[in-house]
Amino acid sequence: MPQWRLFRKYDLSKTEDRLKAIIVVSGLVLAAFLLTAGAVKTTMSPEFCGKCHVMAPEYTTWKASSHLNIACTDCHIKPGLGNLIVHKMSAVKELYLYFTGTYDRPIQMSHDLEDEICMSCHSVNRGFTPSGDLIIPHDKHAARDVKCVECHSGVAHGNIVARELTKDGKYEVWTAEFGKKQMTKDYSEPKMNTCLDCHINPKKYGVKNVDGVTQACEACHTQISMPPDHKVADFGTSHGKLAAQNLDYCNKCHSYSLEAKDILLDDPVARYARGNVFCYECHQKRPEGHGDKWRMTHKKGVTGGDVSGCLICHNNEKPTPQHKAVPTYCIKCHGQQGEGTEPGDDGKQDGSSSSGKTTFKKYHPSGWRTYHPTIVKEKGASNEGCWNCHETNHCADCHTNKL
Structure with missing residues (x-):
């Protein structure tokens, strides 16, 4: 084959030719290694990511974030050579999707970043400097397995996917100035609303064995207390x-x-x-x-x-x-006629309201206690009948001592 002509002039039975062949092969392997390493290094740079127009939203927001000096791959690839190799192999698929135009829109991660990635730079053991009078006990949150991204999901990209800013596919609007506008503290920093939502319903955020956390102002603020x-x-x-x-x-x-x-x-x-x-x-x-x-x-x-x-x-x-x-x-009970009954108290409004004032029509006429057993026997006490308005234990109020 033509590509092997280079090696035909070597007589591998001779020591000198074997050394020459080894040198040539080693050179080719080294060149391939250097080219691969160079390609890997190039594709790991944020600038390479930014060259792809569909990544403009992510690139411009990252440029305006506090993580500006952290490469994309530092967060989006788990630590370790094995994880790097797996990622680069999967990137071949991404190239195919890009050139065929079959990639998902909007572009988004299929999973949340794991804490080990954040902890490669951060640590709950070092001091934190939250602004103002805030008390943020990260160690207690970590002990309860509260994930970093539950609070800090907007730190690098301002939650642009969750805000549906990339849904329309208009990547040309994502200039450096526009990206900067999406990275104000309203979008990049943790929201107090998230704090309270988690304190009220911890299970919603994956916190186990905790039904609720204090909502007292002084639990999170040093200068704010509950008003008298x-x-x-x-x-x-x-x-x-x-x-x-x-x-x-x-x-x-x-x-x-x-x-x-x-x-x-x-x-x-x-x-x-x-x-x-x-x-x-x-x-x-x-x-x-x-x-x-x-x-x-x-x-x-x-x-x-x-x-x-x-x-x-x-x-x-x-x-x-x-x-x-x-x-x-209201009108689930007050605005409909009970099964087998006739309306009572004619002339009253039928569950209508005005300025917070409401009057309701009653559908159990006079004498209902006396003859309602007949209706119940004929129609039953179903969810469409008695139980639509009454609790299922309502009958026991009168019948307990007679049954």
């Missing part, structure tokens, strides 16, 4: 009155968790509470005062038809996800 008016015994149920008097007072501290501003409600307090994660996460839980008999006794808490307090969490009509309301809604 928050320390009253019934604040959990009475704080709504304070909010109604001055919503700006609440917003001074809780604006950090205000996310949704398009809640379609007339009441500004209800609109704020449903759009604020701090309020919403708590309001989704059943209050202590809503006991087993609450369905039948809740009317005692409605004075003069004022249900404004109820409508902070509940809708009058069946809610949609955009309403940020709990599943139980």
Whole structure:
């Protein structure tokens, strides 16, 4: 074969020719090694990543980040020669996808960065310098297996994929200036909203064997403490009155968790509470005062038809996800006729409300206690009947001593 002509002039039976052949082969191997090493080094540079137009969002945000002096591969390839080799082999597939235009859009990692990558530079044993009066016990978070990226996901790229900024594929807009705008502290630094969300529901963030963490201000701040008016015994149920008097007072501290501003409600307090994660996460839980008999006794808490307090969490009509309301809604019981019954109390509104004032039509007419067993026997107490409004243990209130 023509490519082997170089070796035909060597007589490998001769020592001199064998040495020459060894030198030539060694030179070729060395050249191949140097070329490969050079290619690996070149492809590991951030500038190489930046030459690909589809990587412009990632490259420009990295250039504006605190990780500017950290190469892409330092974070995106696990430590070790074996991991480097595996990565470079998989990169061949990425080249194929790129040149055939079949790569996924938007470009995003298929997995979160593991802590060992972060810990190759950082350590929970060294001192941290969080800004302001913050208390950040990283060692306690690490002990509970809270992953670094749970808090610091925006440190290098400002969460541009989660914010859907790369979804449209318009890579030409990703100039250095545009990338810098996406790396302000609002997008790159941990959000207090994430802190509170994890403290309220640790399992959502993969924390095991912990049901909840303190939400006290002084647990995370050295110069902020709970206001005196928050320390009253019934604040959990009475704080709504304070909010109604001055919503700006609440917003001074809780604006950090205000996310949704398009809640379609007339009441500004209800609109704020449903759009604020701090309020919403708590309001989704059943209050202590809503006991087993609450369905039948809740009317005692409605004075003069004022249900404004109820409508902070509940809708009058069946809610949609955009309403940020709990599943139980007023007209589920008040706005429909009970199975086998006739409407009672004619002339009253049918579950309608205005300015927080609501009156409801009753569908159990006079004498219902006497003849309801007949209806139950005929129709049954199904989820579409009695159980649609009543608790399943409601019958026992009267029948316990007779059954």
